[in-house]
Amino acid sequence: MSSALRTLTVALGERAYPIVIGADLIGDSARYRPYIPGKQVMIVTNETVAPLYLARVEAALTGYQVATVVLPDGEQYKTLGVLDQVYTALLEQRFDRRCTLVALGGGVVGDMTGFAAASYQRGVNFIQVPTTLLSQVDSSVGGKTGVNHPLGKNMIGAFHQPQCVIIDTATLDTLPDRELSAGLAEVIKYGLISDAEFFVWLEQNMPALMARDAAALSYAIERSCADKAAVVAADERESGQRALLNLGHTFGHAIETGMGYGSWLHGEAVGAGMCMAAAMSRRLGWLSEQQFRRVERLVAAAGLPVGPPDSISPDRFMALMAVDKKVLDGQMRLVLLQDIGRSVVTADFDPAALKQTLYAA
Amino acid sequence: MSSALRTLTVALGERAYPIVIGADLIGDSARYRPYIPGKQVMIVTNETVAPLYLARVEAALTGYQVATVVLPDGEQYKTLGVLDQVYTALLEQRFDRRCTLVALGGGVVGDMTGFAAASYQRGVNFIQVPTTLLSQVDSSVGGKTGVNHPLGKNMIGAFHQPQCVIIDTATLDTLPDRELSAGLAEVIKYGLISDAEFFVWLEQNMPALMARDAAALSYAIERSCADKAAVVAADERESGQRALLNLGHTFGHAIETGMGYGSWLHGEAVGAGMCMAAAMSRRLGWLSEQQFRRVERLVAAAGLPVGPPDSISPDRFMALMAVDKKVLDGQMRLVLLQDIGRSVVTADFDPAALKQTLYAA
Numbered sequence: 259m260s261s262a263l264r265t266l267t268v269a270l271g272e273r274a275y276p277i278v279i280g281a282d283l284i285g286d287s288a289r290y291r292p293y294i295p296g297k298q299v300m301i302v303t304n305e306t307v308a309p310l311y312l313a314r315v316e317a318a319l320t321g322y323q324v325a326t327v328v329l330p331d332g333e334q335y336k337t338l339g340v341l342d343q344v345y346t347a348l349l350e351q352r353f354d355r356r357c358t359l360v361a362l363g364g365g366v367v368g369d370m371t372g373f374a375a376a377s378y379q380r381g382v383n384f385i386q387v388p389t390t391l392l393s394q395v396d397s398s399v400g401g402k403t404g405v406n407h408p409l410g411k412n413m414i415g416a417f418h419q420p421q422c423v424i425i426d427t428a429t430l431d432t433l434p435d436r437e438l439s440a441g442l443a444e445v446i447k448y449g450l451i452s453d454a455e456f457f458v459w460l461e462q463n464m465p466a467l468m469a470r471d472a473a474a475l476s477y478a479i480e481r482s483c484a485d486k487a488a489v490v491a492a493d494e495r496e497s498g499q500r501a502l503l504n505l506g507h508t509f510g511h512a513i514e515t516g517m518g519y520g521s522w523l524h525g526e527a528v529g530a531g532m533c534m535a536a537a538m539s540r541r542l543g544w545l546s547e548q549q550f551r552r553v554e555r556l557v558a559a560a561g562l563p564v565g566p567p568d569s570i571s572p573d574r575f576m577a578l579m580a581v582d583k584k585v586l587d588g589q590m591r592l593v594l595l596q597d598i599g600r601s602v603v604t605a606d607f608d609p610a611a612l613k614q615t616l617y618a619a
Numbered sequence: 620m621s622s623a624l625r626t627l628t629v630a631l632g633e634r635a636y637p638i639v640i641g642a643d644l645i646g647d648s649a650r651y652r653p654y655i656p657g658k659q660v661m662i663v664t665n666e667t668v669a670p671l672y673l674a675r676v677e678a679a680l681t682g683y684q685v686a687t688v689v690l691p692d693g694e695q696y697k698t699l700g701v702l703d704q705v706y707t708a709l710l711e712q713r714f715d716r717r718c719t720l721v722a723l724g725g726g727v728v729g730d731m732t733g734f735a736a737a738s739y740q741r742g743v744n745f746i747q748v749p750t751t752l753l754s755q756v757d758s759s760v761g762g763k764t765g766v767n768h769p770l771g772k773n774m775i776g777a778f779h780q781p782q783c784v785i786i787d788t789a790t791l792d793t794l795p796d797r798e799l800s801a802g803l804a805e806v807i808k809y810g811l812i813s814d815a816e817f818f819v820w821l822e823q824n825m826p827a828l829m830a831r832d833a834a835a836l837s838y839a840i841e842r843s844c845a846d847k848a849a850v851v852a853a854d855e856r857e858s859g860q861r862a863l864l865n866l867g868h869t870f871g872h873a874i875e876t877g878m879g880y881g882s883w884l885h886g887e888a889v890g891a892g893m894c895m896a897a898a899m900s901r902r903l904g905w906l907s908e909q910q911f912r913r914v915e916r917l918v919a920a921a922g923l924p925v926g927p928p929d930s931i932s933p934d935r936f937m938a939l940m941a942v943d944k945k946v947l948d949g950q951m952r953l954v955l956l957q958d959i960g961r962s963v964v965t966a967d968f969d970p971a972a973l974k975q976t977l978y979a980a
Contacts, residue, residue, distance in 0.1 A: 297948050338699055342768075350772035371973045377738070379944045380765065380776045381856075404741065407703075409710035415741045416777060495742075583740045585715045587658050 262476070266483050268399060269491040270419060277399060277423040277483050279476065284387060284426040285314035293385055293421035296356030301343055302371040303362040304331040309391055310432050315362055315387065325351045329367065334520035336366045336406045338414065344374040355379040362391035364437070365397035365524060369415070372403030376418035377428045386420045389429040391441025391475075392525050395448075395577070396480035396503075398423045400490040406519055409538070410581045411511045417495055425483075427476050439561035440525025442467060443506070445478050446556055447532060448485040450500045456481055461506060463612025464559040501603040505593040506531030509566070512578035516570040522563075529562030538615040539595040542607055549598055565619045572616035623837070627844050631780060638760060638784040638844050640837065645748060645787040646675035652941060654746055654782035657717030663705055663732040664723040665692040668750055670794050676723055676748065677754025686712045688795045690728065695881035697727045699769045699775065705735040716740040719782070719797075724887065725751035725798070726758035730776070733764030737779035742892040747781045750790040752836070755887050756809075756843035759863075761851040767880055771942045772872045773840045778856055786844075788837050800922035801886025803828060804867070806839050807917055808893060809846040812863045815960025817842055822913070824912040825920040860943060862964040866954040868891030870927070873939035877931040890923030899958040903968060910959055926980045933977035 283289050296419040299322045303312055308328050316324055327347045329340055348357070361371035361384060368386055375384035386398035403618040404415020430438070442464075449457030459481075460467075486503065495501040509531030513522055535552040539545040545553075554564050566575065584591045589605040591611075596602055624641040644650050660683045664673055677685055688708045709718070711942050720744060722732035729747050736745035745933075747759035767774020791799070802884055803825075810818030820842075821828075827835040847864065854861040870892030874883055897914040900906040915925050927936065945952045950966040953973075957963055 338703055342699055344773055345768055346770065349768060349774060349942060352942060352946070354948065355944055356947050373738075375767075377734075377775050379774060379778055380699065380763065380778055402741065404738075407706055407710060409707065413710060413740060414706055414738050416738055417741055581710060581713060581715055585713070588716050 264480055266480070266487055268419070268487045270494055273419045275420060275422050276470060276593065277425065277487065278333065279425045279427065279480055279483070281428045281472070282426060283424050284311055284429060285318050287320075289424045290318055290360075290385065294322065294358045294385070295383065296354070296358060297355035298351075298353050299325075299346060299360060300351070300353060300357060301326045301360045301362055302329065302367060302374065303327075304329045304367055307363040307367070308329040311362060311389060311429065315360065316490060325353070329370070329496040331515070332520040333366055333406070333524065334518070336370055336519065337404055340404055341370055341374060345378060347504055348374070348473055349377055353378075355382055359384040360387060361385070361398075362387045362389065363393070364388065365393040368393050368398050369403050369412070369518050370405060372401070372418055373405060374479070376403050376416035383421050386416075386423040387457070388423070388425060389497050390433055390437050391430060391479070392437070394425045395441060396444040396486065398425070399483055399486050401494065411514055412583070425479060427472065427479065430470065436523065437525075437560065438468070440469070440523040442560035443525035443529040443532070443562055445482050447503070447505050447528065448482050450532065450553065450595060450598060451505050451593070451601040453481070453485055453598060454597070456485070456590065457556070457598050461556055464556065467469070468559070468561065473564075501591070502593055502601050504584060505595075505601055506535050506580045506592075507594055508579055508584060509534040509581060513566050514577050514579075516574060516578050517567060522567070522595060526563055529557045529560065529571050530564060530566055533557055533564040534566065534619055535593060536595055537619065538592070538607075540617055541596070541611045544594060544596050552598065572613070575616050576613070625841055627841070627848055629780070629848045631855055634780045636781060636783050638786060638848065640786045640788065640841055642789045642833070643786050645672055646679050648679040648681075648979060650783075650785045651679055651721075651746065654744070655663060655683065655719045656744065657715070657719060659712075659714050659718035660686075660721060661709060661712070661714060661718060662687045662721045662723055663690065663728060663735065664688075665690045665728055666754065666978065667692040668724040669730070672723060672750060672790065686714070688892065690731070693881045694727055694767070694875070694885065695879070697731055697880065700765055702731055702735060702766055705731065709735070709739055716743055718743050721747040721748060722746070722759075723748045723750065724754070725749065726754040729754050729759050729880060730764050730773070731766060733762070733779055733781065734766060734776050737764050737777035742779065744782050745779075747784040749784070749786060751794055751798050752791055752866065753798070753805055755786045755840050756802060757805040757847065759786070759845050760844055762855065765938070772875055772880070773944070786840060788833065788840065791831065791836060796922065797884065797940070798886075799831070800890075801884040803921035804886035804890040804893070804918070804923055806843050807921060808864070808866050808889065809843050811893065811914065811956060811959060812866050812954070812962040813960060814842070814846055815958070817846070818917070818959050822917055829920070829922065841852075862952070863954055863962050866956075866962055868895050869940055869943045869945060869951075869953055870895040872943060873936050874927050874931065874943075877935060877939050878928060883928070887924055890918045890921065891925060891927055894918055894925040895927065895976060895980055896954060897956055898954070898980065899972055900970075902972045902976055903955070905955060905957050913959065933974070936977050937974070
């Protein structure tokens with residue numbers, strides 16, 4: 259059916275699982291069945307994705323007891339209250355602990371469905387079917403699940419690995435431009451943190467990616483997933499190097515929380531956040547002016563903002579950054595750059611450099 | 620300080636932890652400190668327990684950044700909404716992922732605090748300080764955490780093991796009689812499912828336990844914890860024999876949900892539920908009339924109900940039982956007795972026997 263099917267594995271011992279990448283996989287029954295041990299399947303999706311893809315997924319799941327929950331679309335709905343709708347649907351349909359949840363949508367759907375799976379009856383199976391570039395290259399892989407709290411993003415959640423990730427690259431055809439750019443932020447991130455060669459490839463191929471060249475997108479997704487799978491396999495619960503994947507995220511979360519969830523897309527905030535991390539790294543003398551400009555140029559070429567919104571004052575920005583999962587014993591830790599393709603998680607920086615970066619931004 | 624300090628271990632490899640049992644441990648700093656890796660400690664308790672013990676726990680934790688959340692008391696408050704109060708307190712105080720939560724109270728406080736710890740920032744440490752007999756012999760050991768949903772008890776949760784369990788037997792001095800009886804239901808359970816010798820000991824010593832004889836209570840707690848620790852070590856995530864610990868619970872949960880959370884105590888419902896499981900086992904010819912009478916007599920001697928409330932009809936009872944975590948692929952599984960001290964989880968029973976048991980009860 260699909261011409262070029264690629265499979266990667268997230269090597270996590272007894273929790274290992276495959277990531278399958280190809281065009282037109284979403285309606286392919288054979289992609290799902292080996293990963294559904296029971297009889298009951300709950301598809302969790304949102305009101306934007308449902309009209310586009312729900313019928314095809316349902317058709318792929320004939321023979322199971324299939325139910326569906328359609329959530330509102332947007333980061334502002336990634337809450338405990340909306341999550342409760344999923345629990346209610348599961349209980350109303352009498353879903354038992356051998357059931358499987360299918361997350362059909364972007365990062366919000368994936369994170370919430372994953373956390374519902376982590377916590378329903380103390381843990382059931384789930385399958386990720388990401389339909390946005392951002393969720394395909396980042397949030398669907400690695401088992402981070404959860405919801406936001408009004409006081410902080412992703413503050414409630416669990417590590418819970420899916421049974422498999424099914425990435426249908428053809429779903430990108432329906433993705434709005436703004437969401438394509440948001441996904442490219444996370445793609446650029448992999449180049450910056452550990453893959454200088456990929457960063458150079460991105461500098462050369464950003465026009466093709468923005469033009470939705472299928473081969474270029476497919477390559478970028480596969481390389482991003484491979485980079486992420488390697489990090490996750492080495493540090494599943496983020497006791498060390500996995501924190502590097504948060505490059506730009508401490509700055510970015512402050513923007514998202516400060517602007518109100520749903521105003522900036524996560525990827526947009528990460529794009530701006532990576533530029534801020536690069537600017538601070540330059541201020542510390544770790545990056546050259548020229549390296550910093552390359553970062554800013556690539557982020558801009560992906561159609562992303564290169565700095566924070568004016569409406570958040572530097573003092574408020576600092577306060578928002580202080581509520582972050584990387585803060586430990588009162589010390590703020592940041593992911594900073596020592597080169598393009600080389601990053602570090604550190605609390606060992608001159609706080610003045612952070613302040614100056616915020617005032618200059 | 621404490622005359623007879625006993626320590627058991629829950630053998631779970633890298634998640635192994637001690638259960639310490641003795642009088643006057645609650646204010647003993649040395650019991651806590653080795654199990655608190657960071658600087659921040661959040662004590663979660665309720666409005667009944669706080670006036671009795673909070674000051675002593677706080678005094679034991681000098682030197683840490685200590686904060687407290689006081690929840691309303693009762694099973695009806697074991698909800699996502701009340702749990703959110705804990706998250707809010709943690710975020711308002713800027714607690715980071717190296718923090719430790721201390722559950723000071725009964726089963727509701729322990730289950731909710733444990734789930735808060737399982738899900739705050741995707742998992743932080745916690746310590747169980749159970750102050751009721753029921754939580755000391757059952758819910759504080761084994762890592763089951765969670766909250767109720769209006770459609771089913773304990774339907775949202777996680778397996779999350781504590782760093783240690785501190786059981787201060789002197790806290791039973793302030794326990795209401797009704798709660799003492801409720802705790803004895805779970806104690807009787809251990810005798811019934813796998814420890815016939817302990818069941819006989821309970822038949823002989825129930826008057827002493829009801830009279831709160833310190834030595835008898837201490838022995839019953841230690842033996843119950845040892846029985847539970849062995850089961851949990853063999854089957855942490857309830858893929859097999861751990862389900863035996865649910866003897867009386869499928870019937871009991873139906874009573875609790877049917878009557879509204881907080882009307883019957885959990886232990887009262889389990890007491891009635893064990894008698895119903897015994898009655899059904901007799902009906903199937905697995906228990907003799909005399910064995911069944913011994914069960915009913917011991918449950919009654921503990922001051923517990925031996926049958927369900929009249930206000931739940933058999934048909935409604937059946938519907939309530941159908942929403943249970945032990946239901947798999949539509950099949951109801953029950954814990955039934957083959958002897959005193961020998962139990963089995965099975966879906967292999969004549970459904971008529973269940974129906975007749977409900978109509979006869």
